[in-house]
Amino acid sequence: GENVEQHPSTLSVQEGDSAVIKCTYSDSASNYFPWYKQELGKRPQLIIDIRSNVGEKKDQRIAVTLNKTAKHFSLHITETQPEDSAVYFCAAKYSTLTFGKGTMLLVSP
Amino acid sequence: NAGVTQNPKFQVLKTGQSMTLQCAQDMNHNSMYWYRQDPGMGLRLIYYSASEGTTDKGEVPNGYNVSRLNKREFSLRLESAAPSQTSVYFCASVQAMGNTEAFFGQGTRLTVV
Numbered sequence: 001g002e003n004v005e006q007h008p009s010t011l012s013v014q015e016g017d018s019a020v021i022k023c024t025y026s027d028s029a030s031n032y033f034p035w036y037k038q039e040l041g042k043r044p045q046l047i048i049d050i051r052s053n054v055g056e057k058k059d060q061r062i063a064v065t066l067n068k069t070a071k072h073f074s075l076h077i078t079e080t081q082p083e084d085s086a087v088y089f090c091a092a093k094y095s096t097l098t099f100g101k102g103t104m105l106l107v108s109p
Numbered sequence: 110n111a112g113v114t115q116n117p118k119f120q121v122l123k124t125g126q127s128m129t130l131q132c133a134q135d136m137n138h139n140s141m142y143w144y145r146q147d148p149g150m151g152l153r154l155i156y157y158s159a160s161e162g163t164t165d166k167g168e169v170p171n172g173y174n175v176s177r178l179n180k181r182e183f184s185l186r187l188e189s190a191a192p193s194q195t196s197v198y199f200c201a202s203v204q205a206m207g208n209t210e211a212f213f214g215q216g217t218r219l220t221v222v
Contacts, residue, residue: 034211096154099144101151102149
């Protein structure tokens with residue numbers, strides 16, 4: 001089955017800095033790569049996703065890149081704000097959605 | 110629209126007790142999932158239902174059973190709870206098995222003592 005590795009497990013940045021979270025996947029058949037944000041005690045919510053026919057997608061301060069050859073994808077958050085503090089999960093999907101173990105992002109004012 | 114609704118939100122069980130976690134969605138989605146979330150382990154798939162009338166095992170199915178009661182409802186049953194099943198359980202639904210957003214319920218925090 002699919003295996004998704006996510007790094008780093010924790011990331012601390014200063015407000016205004018950029019944050020990058022990286023994921024790799026094992027199943028070359030995976031063709032959908034969403035990113036979820038989970039605030040403390042809340043449910044995961046989709047923040048951005050990318051499909052296999054696209055190399056990059058941007059939505060305001062967040063962007064995702066995908067390298068299908070290398071089987072890795074990354075989340076980029078620019079101009080981080082304290083409200084970006086949360087756990088972020090990457091996932092890969094062919095038939096079912098497989099998640100990475102998560103990255104706890106802490107943005108300090 | 111309520112989206113995906115789970116009940117109960119919190120539950121404490123004694124070892125060996127049984128219980129059913131309820132999940133319902135009102136988005137007319139075809140596919141539904143049950144995940145468990147443990148610290149440092151991410152979200153691990155227990156069972157899923159690609160469409161009404163079908164269910165399949167995920168990554169960690171042992172100790173659980175599921176029922177896709179109808180298109181709206183997908184329940185998860187623990188027949189004999191164990192402390193290792195202490196976790197937060199999330200139900201999710203997807204419009205189809207294709208590449209679309211999964212919507213999550215608010216979670217059930219289960220403690221087995």
